Amino acid sequence: MLNHRAVIGALVLLFAAGIFFYPVYSGLLLIGGLIAFGALSYVWKERETKLMCLAAIVLISIFNVGIHGMKFGIDFSGGTRIPVILESPAPDSVMDEMVDTIKKRASAFGLTEVKVKAIGDTQINVEVPSGDPQLIQSVEEVLSHQGVLTGVVDGKAALKGEYVLSGTIQKLPAQYLQGADWGVSFSVTREGAEHFAETVKGKANFPVYMFLDRPTDAIVLITEDEAAANLEAGMPSDAADALEEALKLEGSDIPVHIYEDTYIETLVPATNSTEAILSQELADEVGAQLEARGFVLSIAEEGEIQPMLLFNENTGEVAVEEWKAVGLLSSPVLSPSITTGIPSYGYTISGTAPGTGQEKSINAYEAARSIESILKGGALPIQISVGSRTTIPAPLGEEFLNLSIIGLVLALVAISVLVSVRYRKFNILLPIVLISFSEMVILLSILGSFTIDLAGMAGIIAAIGVGVDAQIVITDELLKKVGSAAERLDNAFAIITTNVTVAVVAMLPLLFSGLVEVIGFAISTILGSLLGLLISRPAYAAIVEDIAKD
């Protein structure tokens, strides 16, 4: 007995600690707790243990709400829903990628609570917990933003996004790869082809620096460590030149300054909107100084400010392969055959992929995918457009939430009245009310760790109404004067187990349907059923077992 208590106590502490340190997983931890304590209350037959298991899960549920609060959908919290319409239907894998990318784009505003959900295969809903029109507008702009592609060869813009015929961009099938691991082919317009041929004439083996949204008016300030971060042998002497070289472009060069060799006092911004691109670390040191000199700071993440430097075997020099801080995403090398000055309309970008076997083919796929999206002028594989938004004012949402909570409590009260009329016994009524209340707390806590939307709230109310059913089955069986108490309980649980299984099974397909509007309803009814079967029914039976003896 003492043992059991110790185990339950230890588990409570364990789950509470988990919830405390990993807020992101608190909902899953609670479900885990539900299953763990449920298993214990099945294995251990003592009545006290079953009650303690219920108490334990209630305790960690309350703890979770106390520490992390509850999350509500924008219908309750107020906010704005922006439908994003896809140009063409997206297969599941592409849809996942789109949702991820849009999430990243939107969270660039520091809006961590942005929800991005796929609705069918042609729409994505973005939900922002804010009604601020200015903020919403900037989110909309970011969403519909199309990147500008510039391919720079030896300081001249050879390829521009508007020349690329996006319908012709496609991955090369394996038989055309000629030894490369991946390849993407595309065609350009006549004007584009002529411009390209002229620009790259005689530039065999030069890299084409492919930029998306290359800054037009900026400088880069970088430390030696940052510049050489991706090289094994430290900063080679010609690296600074390579960096400078990559950012050359007639009329809008981006000067690169190595921090160790630069006097900040000598830097002068070209205009009053010249950006200084640098890492957070460096900005902490010299940011104020730069701002004083008239620069606008543009902080790049650590991974972005560090260029990918590669040794070019053909020229024997170090060259920049990728440098996200300035939008440089890839640097394929010009094959001599297209540098003769004769226009060519079809191009291929191909390359090798690191790794072996499965890993290699995944890397190759990713590389091709990335080039495809660069050529299409954006990270999204399917073009999108932003539909008209819906705003739910925060006070209205709050009103809805308050009323819903009142409704939840009212449902509980009404059911209690009903049960007391039916049984007229305080020692039956009290446990039923207590257990239903615990179930409500647990469900709110679990669902609140994810998000409670309208359907989820309706599901919790439904779960309370249906959840009390099993307690009625137990009570009625126990009140029968046939057989021993244990037999009667077995009878009751046979019915309950069948009921719960069938109820869960009937709801399960909805859970996996992707119909996000009503998934909350499926989750709360399924969780309600499981919770009842695993924890609250055994606990209830443990409390009321005695009525059989009356």
Place this chain on the structure above:
Amino acid sequence: MIPNIYKGEYRYLVVIPLILILISLYFIPGLQLGVDFRGGTLITLQLTSSLDGDALSEDLLSNGFDAKVQVFETGVGSKAEVEVSQTGQMAEADELKAQFNELIGEVERLEAYTYTNASYTVEYGEKKEELYGIANRMFDLAGLNTRAELEPSLNELRKDFIDSYLVVYNAQVGRIMEVVDRHATYSAYSSETVSPALSTHFLEKAFWVVAASAVLSVIFVFFFFRTLVPSLAVLLGAFSDIVIALGAMSFFGLPLTLPSFAALLMLIGFSLDTDILLTMRIIKRKGDPRENAFDSMKTGMTMSITAIVAFSVLLILSNITHIATYYEIASVALAGLVGDLFATWGLNAVLVLWYKEKTSGGK
């Protein structure tokens, strides 16, 4: 005390559920699909003054919108819901978008071929003509003055085309709101447009979910009972319940939407609950089956009534807040739960009792 309805000639009890089922079957063909499954636009207005719903819906109709206007007094002020059916425009825009997407890639490829091989010129011209036709039709729909022929490149055309689709998509709401503005004053409004493609997608998913749910339920019920007649009786009970719920929805004009669809699925589970309770007690228990049937009815009725109470609260809540999701779930669940009372205790109980008495040699 209620007398045991299963004493005496209980078989007559089937009359009531059978009548209900027949009435439901009569009404089901008139079941309406909501915006989710039919496509269309739903606009919700927070009113600041009174609104004549009929006048608005007439005015909308004369502007080419088939609309249903409902005005609600809620705990948080007056509210109006304008539900506009899919317009031909929106459907056409969707159709055009699909055609355009299919064709533009081909035209771009042909354009690239013509640079190096003149023999593609004719085909390219034809396809481009076709593409321009589609784009111009979309520009017309969007009420834009531009022509596809004026676009400098296919890339520009692509961009403008998708923009004009969005114009049509948003204009739907804009043009409805123009009419609404003449009739109503409001503090806020929200709109939701479900495109034909999306509603088709929802329908397909819903069908898949129902099929999976039905198959799984059947498998589990047979697994539990392992005998044909009781399993069939349980399933028949659940099936009648859904039929009655659908009939009631049609009768009361409740459209089938995603939330009401979810409520229907929950009804399958709930209805099976009471059916299983009853069947297990009659088939597997000793003692007088009729007494057992009546006992289970007492338990089952209590179960149903608690659920009815919970959903009634939700229904009242939906009347105060007028949250459509609540209303759709609560009303459908209530209809089904009431139907379940008849289907379970009139139909299912009678079948199972009859089977039990027959197999155990009668009483």
